[in-house]
Amino acid sequence: MEAQKKSYRNTIQKELISNALNELNHPTADEIYEHIRKLYPNISRGTVYRNLSLMIEMGQADKIPVSGYADRFDCNTKRHYHSRCISCGKVMDIECIEPLPSEFFKNDNLNKDFDIQGYEITLVGLCSDCREKGYSKNKKPQGSSAEKEVRK
Numbered sequence: 001m002e003a004q005k006k007s008y009r010n011t012i013q014k015e016l017i018s019n020a021l022n023e024l025n026h027p028t029a030d031e032i033y034e035h036i037r038k039l040y041p042n043i044s045r046g047t048v049y050r051n052l053s054l055m056i057e058m059g060q061a062d063k064i065p066v067s068g069y070a071d072r073f074d075c076n077t078k079r080h081y082h083s084r085c086i087s088c089g090k091v092m093d094i095e096c097i098e099p100l101p102s103e104f105f106k107n108d109n110l111n112k113d114f115d116i117q118g119y120e121i122t123l124v125g126l127c128s129d130c131r132e133k134g135y136s137k138n139k140k141p142q143g144s145s146a147e148k149e150v151r152k
Contacts, residue, residue, distance in 0.1 A: 014051050016040055021061055021075035026082075026091035028070040064091060064122075081120075085127035087135040094123065 016039065020032045027035070033048045052073055055061040064072040064082060069089045081094040105116060126135065
């Protein structure tokens with residue numbers, strides 16, 4: 001039996017979400033929702049989440065898990081890495097020059113107990129804005145978006 005092909009409609013909501021992904025820098029779903037609500041006040045948070053999931057499934061967006069913060073989303077689906085500021089939570093792209101060497105994956109213990117499906121690399125440190133302000137991992141700016149994005 002042939003696998004049933006899913007069909008996805010192009011909707012104004014999906015177009016608005018796609019535009020927000022292109023305009024915002026690695027936004028959270030809530031940042032996308034707030035951005036779109038300014039133009040399209042009737043959009044629901046659930047619509048944003050559902051469409052983001054569909055876009056990820058279709059390969060039109062990627063989800064970036066950020067430990068301790070809300071997941072972020074990226075419209076750049078080409079192989080690349082990320083850097084994340086440990087003070088404000090800002091995520092930035094790092095272009096992938098070369099993939100990891102194959103020797104990295106030839107660990108007998110790893111291959112015996114784990115089936116590798118892929119990998120993600122996120123470098124952590126301080127962004128230039130936080131570094132200039134004297135922030136560190138333990139000293140976050142008051143009222144920063146990073147403090148508001150902690151997972152519930």
